[in-house]
Amino acid sequence: MLWYRSWLDTRWRFLIGFALLLFSACGTVVAYVELGNLLSTLDTPAIEGSGTLGAAIGEAIEEAIELQRTYRGFVWSQWFDKNLTFLGTFFAALLGSGSPFSGAGRGLLFSLALPVSRGRWLGARAGTGLAELLVLAVIPSLAIPLLSPLIGEHYSVGDAVVHGAYLFVVAAMFFSLALLLSTVFNDVWRPLLLTCLVAMGLSLGELALRADGLFTLMSAEAYFRGGSLPWVGLLISVALTAALLYAAAAQVARRDF
Amino acid sequence: MAEPIIIETADLRKRYDGVEALAGLSFAVPRGSICGLLGRNGAGKTTTIKVLLGMARPTSGKASVFGLAADGRETSVDIRRRTAFVSEEKDLYDTMTVGEIVRFTARFYPHWRRDLEEEYLSKFELPADASIKKLSRGMRTKLALLLALCSGAELLILDEPTSGLDPAATEEVLKALVSHVARQEMTVFLSSHQIAEVDQVADRVVIIDRGRTLVHGALDDLRGSYRRLRLVFDGAAPELNVRAPGIVNVRRQGRVLTMLASEGVDRIIEEARALKPASVDVLPVTLKEIFLETVASEDEHALV
Numbered sequence: 001m002l003w004y005r006s007w008l009d010t011r012w013r014f015l016i017g018f019a020l021l022l023f024s025a026c027g028t029v030v031a032y033v034e035l036g037n038l039l040s041t042l043d044t045p046a047i048e049g050s051g052t053l054g055a056a057i058g059e060a061i062e063e064a065i066e067l068q069r070t071y072r073g074f075v076w077s078q079w080f081d082k083n084l085t086f087l088g089t090f091f092a093a094l095l096g097s098g099s100p101f102s103g104a105g106r107g108l109l110f111s112l113a114l115p116v117s118r119g120r121w122l123g124a125r126a127g128t129g130l131a132e133l134l135v136l137a138v139i140p141s142l143a144i145p146l147l148s149p150l151i152g153e154h155y156s157v158g159d160a161v162v163h164g165a166y167l168f169v170v171a172a173m174f175f176s177l178a179l180l181l182s183t184v185f186n187d188v189w190r191p192l193l194l195t196c197l198v199a200m201g202l203s204l205g206e207l208a209l210r211a212d213g214l215f216t217l218m219s220a221e222a223y224f225r226g227g228s229l230p231w232v233g234l235l236i237s238v239a240l241t242a243a244l245l246y247a248a249a250a251q252v253a254r255r256d257f
Numbered sequence: 258m259a260e261p262i263i264i265e266t267a268d269l270r271k272r273y274d275g276v277e278a279l280a281g282l283s284f285a286v287p288r289g290s291i292c293g294l295l296g297r298n299g300a301g302k303t304t305t306i307k308v309l310l311g312m313a314r315p316t317s318g319k320a321s322v323f324g325l326a327a328d329g330r331e332t333s334v335d336i337r338r339r340t341a342f343v344s345e346e347k348d349l350y351d352t353m354t355v356g357e358i359v360r361f362t363a364r365f366y367p368h369w370r371r372d373l374e375e376e377y378l379s380k381f382e383l384p385a386d387a388s389i390k391k392l393s394r395g396m397r398t399k400l401a402l403l404l405a406l407c408s409g410a411e412l413l414i415l416d417e418p419t420s421g422l423d424p425a426a427t428e429e430v431l432k433a434l435v436s437h438v439a440r441q442e443m444t445v446f447l448s449s450h451q452i453a454e455v456d457q458v459a460d461r462v463v464i465i466d467r468g469r470t471l472v473h474g475a476l477d478d479l480r481g482s483y484r485r486l487r488l489v490f491d492g493a494a495p496e497l498n499v500r501a502p503g504i505v506n507v508r509r510q511g512r513v514l515t516m517l518a519s520e521g522v523d524r525i526i527e528e529a530r531a532l533k534p535a536s537v538d539v540l541p542v543t544l545k546e547i548f549l550e551t552v553a554s555e556d557e558h559a560l561v
Binding site for chain 1: 273307310311312313314330334335337338340341342344346348349350351352353361362364365366401
């Protein structure tokens with residue numbers, strides 16, 4: 001029953017996220033038809049920039065165009081590396097915002113008076129949110145291999161599952177951070193805003209340093225390019241998620257209401 | 258044989274951000290009683306209840322329910338399994354319907370009373386498919402009371418149960434409560450600042466102010482031991498030591514000296530006669546008078 005209560009709390013956020021991601025995944029498949037027509041009329045332009053930065057930008061543009069020439073590259077760059085990463089991070093933060101003990105007027109004292117430990121409440125909330133996040137990460141991605149034959153293309157179900165799973169594992173960190181912040185703040189919005197700010201900071205840092213980081217891991221770029229699975233990054237993500245959830249449980253256990 | 262103690266606090270203290278909400282609260286509630294916790298707004302009633310239910314941890318002192326420590330993680334869950342609670346806000350889950358919250362709550366209580374559930378749903382005219390969000394304040398109170406009464410709990414804790422209700426709804430809720438307690442063996446701990454409400458339903462009372470216990474005991478004992486003494490003098494009434502044992506407060510008005518005595522009335526009368534009053538009247542007092550004057554006396558002591 002605790003799961004049901006958590007589901008009632010988060011169902012609209014989940015359903016809106018699911019609809020948006022599904023729409024976005026379907027849109028990616030449809031967009032390839034239009035892009036394919038456009039690319040077939042173009043030769044790869046030689047882009048040369050001046051200076052180090054200019055050269056880097058030129059390389060990036062060339063690479064982006066190259067990626068669009070194959071269906072697998074297009075799907076990865078448009079869906080797994082951009083839309084899913086962006087929307088997945090946002091909805092992870094949104095699903096994690098608001099613990100069972102956030103805010104008066106939502107049955108807070110009623111919940112606290114039931115013969116259930118705070119840890120079990122938080123566990124049910126975390127479990128429900130993570131299950132919803134897993135669905136958001138994997139199911140819309142599976143729409144791509146399902147719809148691809150309609151445009152005469154093929155996309156591997158295995159690839160969709162691997163990319164979705166990577167997004168889930170890394171986005172779970174943002175979910176856990178939002179949940180931890182929700183045990184400190186009494187509203188939904190501050191944890192959401194702070195988590196999004198952290199995610200934006202990390203993303204900008206990755207771009208500025210041109211280094212592999214959380215978002216590279218989230219898009220499973222290593223798997224896309226070389227077929228290898230970055231187990232270390234995965235394990236670090238799981239450990240960080242566990243640590244954040246533990247901190248949330250400890251914070252809730254010592255809190256006065 | 259004395260009934261076992263269900264709720265006990267000893268020198269209970271709770272400090273929130275530098276504010277002492279409870280400042281050495283001590284009282285006991287025996288099994289089977291209906292105990293009213295009386296106090297002004299901000300006296301510490303809700304904090305006391307939160308400590309008993311494990312929602313807030315005491316800073317120091319002892320709080321136990323059923324002999325179990327209220328601040329233990331495991332024992333607190335055990336206490337709540339045997340205790341039903343109705344909060345002042347009646348903040349139930351607005352996303353559920355009446356039927357859903359009844360089914361949801363029933364799962365947590367091993368002795369849930371299905372028979373009473375049907376009885377109270379019908380008696381309180383609560384439609385199972387009604388959204389909680391759309392219920393009136395009175396209907397929410399009835400639903401909260403239904404959930405508490407059907408839980409099969411041994412202890413019922415109510416925090417300002419009739420807060421925000423009109424007189425008719427208040428009467429209906431109190432009648433349902435008294436009728437339930439008359440049929441089921443349970444202890445009730447009821448916080449309120451409505452003295453008439455406590456007077457109507459309780460057989461014991463704990464009066465608190467500024468987080469401290471001022472008076473506690475059986476209502477009949479309090480009514481038996483508290484007396485108002487009215488001394489009328491021929492001339493101006495003399496000064497009297499207000500700190501004398503048993504004297505809660507003293508009022509001088511012209512030729513009349515009025516005292517509220519909590520104990521040792523005969524001794525106080527003897528001492529008063531030494532002042533040579535023209536007449537001495539001994540009058541019974543109501544719970545309202547006991548409450549108002551002990552709290553006023555506390556205010557005077559706080560100013561001294």
